Amino acid sequence: MKIxxxxxxxxxxxxxxxxSDAAYGSGFGEVQLGLLRIHTDEGMEGNAFLGSxxxxxxxxxxxxxxxxxxxxxxxxxxxxxxLYRRLDDWRQRRRTTRRAxxxxxxxxxxxxxKKAGLPLYRLIGGCREEVAAYASSQSLPGxxxxxxxxxxxxxxxxxxxxxxxxxxxxxxxxxVCRAVRTAAGEGYPLMLxxxxxxxxxxxxxxxxxxxxxxxxxxxxxxxxxxxxxxxKLCQKLDIPVMATEYPGYGVQGYVPWxxxxxxxxxxxxxxxxxxxxxxxxAAKLAEAFGMEFAIHHGAxxxxxxxxxxxxxxxxxxxxxxxxxxxxxxxFGLLDEPRPNKNGMVAAPKAPGLGAKIDRERIGRTATATxxxxxx
Numbered sequence: 508m509k510i511x512x513x514x515x516x517x518x519x520x521x522x523x524x525x526x527s528d529a530a531y532g533s534g535f536g537e538v539q540l541g542l543l544r545i546h547t548d549e550g551m552e553g554n555a556f557l558g559s560x561x562x563x564x565x566x567x568x569x570x571x572x573x574x575x576x577x578x579x580x581x582x583x584x585x586x587x588x589x590l591y592r593r594l595d596d597w598r599q600r601r602r603t604t605r606r607a608x609x610x611x612x613x614x615x616x617x618x619x620x621k622k623a624g625l626p627l628y629r630l631i632g633g634c635r636e637e638v639a640a641y642a643s644s645q646s647l648p649g650x651x652x653x654x655x656x657x658x659x660x661x662x663x664x665x666x667x668x669x670x671x672x673x674x675x676x677x678x679x680x681x682x683v684c685r686a687v688r689t690a691a692g693e694g695y696p697l698m699l700x701x702x703x704x705x706x707x708x709x710x711x712x713x714x715x716x717x718x719x720x721x722x723x724x725x726x727x728x729x730x731x732x733x734x735x736x737x738x739k740l741c742q743k744l745d746i747p748v749m750a751t752e753y754p755g756y757g758v759q760g761y762v763p764w765x766x767x768x769x770x771x772x773x774x775x776x777x778x779x780x781x782x783x784x785x786x787x788x789a790a791k792l793a794e795a796f797g798m799e800f801a802i803h804h805g806a807x808x809x810x811x812x813x814x815x816x817x818x819x820x821x822x823x824x825x826x827x828x829x830x831x832x833x834x835x836x837x838f839g840l841l842d843e844p845r846p847n848k849n850g851m852v853a854a855p856k857a858p859g860l861g862a863k864i865d866r867e868r869i870g871r872t873a874t875a876t877x878x879x880x881x882x
Contacts, residue, residue, distance in 0.1 A: 508622070510579050512546040512880030515557065515568055518839075518869045523560055526835045529646045529671035530702050531561045538563045540807060540839060542869055543571075545614045546882050547584060553618025554864060555610040555813075559778065559806035560835050562606065568877060571607035574599060576879035579611070585622065587615050591784045595757055605756055605781035612782025613813045613860075620859035627861070628819035628854055631787065637853045638818045638827045640846040641667035641696065643804065645831060648673065653683050654690040656831070657697075666850035667696030667723065667826065675704035677713040688720045700726040707736045714744040724749050724772065724801075737769035747771035752803055757785040758792060765796055776803035777813045786814075790821040804828040808840045812855065812862045815844055819854050827852050841865050 520538040541557035541564030557571065558564030578593045593599070594608045620627045628634075642660040647653055657668045670687060672680035684699055691697060699722055705713060710728035717725050724747040729736050731753050741748050750770040754760055757780060764770045773793040777783050790800040802818045805811040811829075818824045829846070830836045837843045841863040846852050855861030 508551070508584060509548045510545060510582050510584050510880070511548050512878065512882035513572065513576050513579065514544045514546070514876055514878045514882045515564070515572055516542045516544075516869060516873050516876045517564055517568065518542065518873045520558075520560065520838050521872075522834055522838070526560070526832065527645055528561050528835070529644070529700075529830075539565050539874065541568055541610075542839070542864065543610050543614050544882070545579070545584065545611070545618060546880070547618070551618060551621055553584065553614035553616070553621070554809065554860065555613035555617065556807045556809040556839060557606065557610040561806075567604045567607045570603035571610065572877040572879055574602040575607065575611055580880045584615050584618050587612070587619060587784065590615060591782065595781065600756065606778055609777050609780070609782040612784050613777055613809065616783050616813070617859040620861075624858050626855050626858060627783075627813070627816040631816065631820035633820055633854070634822045635819055635854075637851040638815070639666040639825060640827045640829050640850055640852045641665060641669055641698070643669040643700070643828050643830045644671050646671050646673045650683050650686045653687050657687050657691045661691060661695060664848045664850040665846060667698065669698040669700055669726075669828070671700050671702060675702065677701075677705050677709040681713055681716045684717065684720055684722065688722075693721070696723045698723045698726060701728045703727050703729065703731050705729060707739065710736075710740055711743055714740065714746055714748070718744065718746045722746060726750075726774075727752060734763055734767055734769045737764070738767045741768055741771055747799075749774055749801060751775065753779055757781055758788040761789055761792055765792070772799045772801050774801045774803055776805050776810065777817070778805055778807075778810050779803065783813050783817060786817050787821070790817070790823060794823045798823065800824050802827060804830045804836060806830075806836060808837045808843060809860060809862060809864075811836060812840075812844060812860050815852060815855070816860070839865055839869065
């Protein structure tokens with residue numbers, strides 16, 4: 508099998524008006540997603556989505572379609588390891604983005620699963636047939652909004668709930684955490700993602716409060732590259748501290764965190780780390796150090812499906828994150844994986860990613876298609 512061509516179809520993400528994002532705020536304009544197709548001489552293709560509600564496909568489309576086809580055209584798509592080595596070369600890093608490389612890597616995995624006739628989690632080496640899902644909040648206006656949401660999530664069957672706090676002041680944020688613990692009750696898994704908002708002293712106080720409240724983990728309390736302060740924080744707190752969502756590129760970016768004991772869990776997803784290949788590598792690295800690997804949400808539908816396959820295939824992964832509201836993370840598929848009444852997300856059964864792309868909608872609303880090679 509040989510890669511004969513690549514195409515990227517841009518189409519509007521409908522229904523985002525009025526939504527906000529926990530980290531980036533509100534005011535989404537027109538957002539374009541991209542359907543990436545890697546074509547082969549056997550007529551089989553691999554697919555991925557490019558873009559998110561806060562970083563549209565148009566930000567990465569040009570460099571993807573200019574820098575990456577010369578690496579891929581004419582190559583055997585099943586040699587994913589060699590192709591990823593070339594895509595991850597320092598020259599390519601300066602010419603394109605990790606999101607673009609990640610989309611290509613996901614499409615190559617999708618193609619491999621289709622060729623093998625297996626869903627990706629089984630091709631990788633499945634560890635489970637379902638995974639526990641937790642709901643991940645937006646930054647909500649006030650305490651009552653969080654307590655109402657956690658009660659609704661608990662009633663709907665979600666296995667846990669994570670807070671993205673409103674104030675980014677540790678005292679006010681911990682007040683929310685206390686109220687949510689009271690509403691949810693003892694034993695219900697809760698997490699806090701402070702989104703890099705505190706200084707060391709504030710993070711230490713917040714962490715001690717979260718220990719009293721029996722939260723599952725304390726995520727991103729400090730600036731994302733402050734390895735030294737994270738190291739001190741991990742040494743002082745009993746609650747697991749989790750960083751590494753964004754720093755670094757691929758597997759190598761985790762090394763200083765591991766060597767300095769600056770994060771108790773490792774974290775990442777297929778978009779921010781540059782594909783399924785580095786996520787699986789990082790999970791193995793975490794496993795070697797006896798650590799959990801936490802999957803971050805993927806910010807678009809096919810990324811989330813790829814993350815789901817990873818979570819099903821990683822032995823040291825307990826959770827699958829779903830960002831609320833779900834319409835801000837899901838668009839372009841006919842069958843979105845969702846938690847059942849018991850809060851578990853089941854494994855896709857079809858080969859490859861196993862997702863049904865809404866090709867009719869994409870074709871009808873497409874604004875442009877970029878092509879390289881024979882498509």
